Amino acid sequence: MDMAATVIQQHLIDPEICIRCNTCEATCPVGAITHDSRNYVVDAEKCNLCMACVPPCPTGSIDNWRTMPRVRAYSVADQLTWDSLPAELSAEQLAEAGVSPAEAVPAEPPALAAPAPDADVFRSADWGATLPPWSAAHAYTNLYGPKAAEKHIVATVVGNVRVTEVGKEYDTHHVMLDFGPMPFPLLEGQSIGIIPPGVDEQGRAHHPRQYSIASPRNGERPGYNNCSLTIKRVLEDHQGRPVRGVASNYMCDLKVGDKVQVIGPFGTSFLMPNHPRSHIVMICTGTGSAPMRAMTEWRRRLRASGKFEGGKLMLFFGARTQEELPYFGPLQNLPRDFIDIHFAFSRTAGQPKRYVQDLMRERAADLAPLLADPNAFFYVCGLKAMEEGVVLALRDIATNAGMDWETVGADLRRMGRLHLETY
Numbered sequence: 001m002d003m004a005a006t007v008i009q010q011h012l013i014d015p016e017i018c019i020r021c022n023t024c025e026a027t028c029p030v031g032a033i034t035h036d037s038r039n040y041v042v043d044a045e046k047c048n049l050c051m052a053c054v055p056p057c058p059t060g061s062i063d064n065w066r067t068m069p070r071v072r073a074y075s076v077a078d079q080l081t082w083d084s085l086p087a088e089l090s091a092e093q094l095a096e097a098g099v100s101p102a103e104a105v106p107a108e109p110p111a112l113a114a115p116a117p118d119a120d121v122f123r124s125a126d127w128g129a130t131l132p133p134w135s136a137a138h139a140y141t142n143l144y145g146p147k148a149a150e151k152h153i154v155a156t157v158v159g160n161v162r163v164t165e166v167g168k169e170y171d172t173h174h175v176m177l178d179f180g181p182m183p184f185p186l187l188e189g190q191s192i193g194i195i196p197p198g199v200d201e202q203g204r205a206h207h208p209r210q211y212s213i214a215s216p217r218n219g220e221r222p223g224y225n226n227c228s229l230t231i232k233r234v235l236e237d238h239q240g241r242p243v244r245g246v247a248s249n250y251m252c253d254l255k256v257g258d259k260v261q262v263i264g265p266f267g268t269s270f271l272m273p274n275h276p277r278s279h280i281v282m283i284c285t286g287t288g289s290a291p292m293r294a295m296t297e298w299r300r301r302l303r304a305s306g307k308f309e310g311g312k313l314m315l316f317f318g319a320r321t322q323e324e325l326p327y328f329g330p331l332q333n334l335p336r337d338f339i340d341i342h343f344a345f346s347r348t349a350g351q352p353k354r355y356v357q358d359l360m361r362e363r364a365a366d367l368a369p370l371l372a373d374p375n376a377f378f379y380v381c382g383l384k385a386m387e388e389g390v391v392l393a394l395r396d397i398a399t400n401a402g403m404d405w406e407t408v409g410a411d412l413r414r415m416g417r418l419h420l421e422t423y
Contacts, residue, residue, distance in 0.1 A: 017061035041079035055130035128420035135275035188294035209247035216298035288382030368401035
């Protein structure tokens with residue numbers, strides 16, 4: 001950003017649309033985006049308008065700009081208090097601040113110009129695709145929400161089943177929602193926002209929480225307008241401090257017949273391929289299994305119908321222990337000629353720690369041909385900390401197979417073949 005400029009195009013995030021998924025902050029290469037318990041905001045002094053954060057945003061909330069005199073740029077502290085974006089400054093207000101009519105003409109947002117990858121810094125934006133596979137179905141987005149004609153849709157809980165063996169304090173639930181006659185088209189890899197009831201400590205309505213869809217496009221119950229979510233009860237923060245997650249505990253405690261406010265859908269890139277013989281490699285931890293379950297179940301239904309000639313399915317699934325791994329039992333029942341499953345447990349008593357990237361390296365002979373195959377697609381979902389290890393494992397597999405990783409990695413991103421969705 002030109003520090004000598006008197007007028008800037010200030011980059012802002014719309015708090016009404018933002019679903020606080022952390023994608024923008026994780027993507028920003030210069031640390032210009034930060035957040036508190038309420039809002040995600042952009043520091044005008046740090047933002048270099050590289051646009052790296054814009055394509056991955058699932059809602060479009062990041063794509064907002066204001067023509068501002070530099071001396072009046074909105075501070076981080078200002079933005080953290082917002083419930084909605086401020087109006088554009090009028091021509092009179094700009095003139096009062098010493099902005100000439102020529103300077104006051106709103107500029108087009110900058111063209112996408114993300115910085116080149118830095119070998120010393122891992123950024124998911126350098127490797128993760130923002131385009132879907134070429135054969136992905138069309139995704140509908142933002143049908144319900146603050147800026148839509150319908151503010152939200154009310155869904156009815158039709159099921160709530162625990163899908164882990166661990167004690168109830170840290171249970172993971174499979175929650176099924178029915179939308180009745182209201183249109184809510186969903187695809188595998190998309191997400192929705194849940195609005196918890198009540199208000200926060202400041203007396204404001206809770207903002208939506210994002211959850212990935214765990215069911216295929218024709219519903220958890222085939223042929224019905226419903227979906228499922230995989231939700232883990234949150235009882236501590238990332239530092240291990242006790243905290244009771246507002247939305248996760250609300251969702252895990254729902255009873256059949258309860259009503260839930262939903263917005264969305266969101267997501268246009270983390271979508272599965274649909275052309276014959278396309279291969280899917282799924283790499284996940286914990287509740288990151290939700291979109292993988294959706295993709296697997298859709299392929300399973302197509303296979304059962306005899307209408308799809310599918311390629312390989314591989315799943316690398318990580319958890320601390322077997323008891324904490326969602327859907328462990330059902331996964332054991334899937335035919336081995338349908339899906340190749342590998343589990344990694346990092347906290348099994350008496351056993352060495354194993355992570356998904358360890359299993360990937362063990363299966364390098366199978367993964368290398370898929371990296372070279374334009375019909376193979378890779379999906380990563382789970383904790384943010386797993387991203388770098390997985391990408392480095394792919395790099396090592398490609399390099400050891402004699403491939404140039406810079407070329408392969410760039411192609412995976414450019415062709416919509418490597419998708420990273422972590423939290």
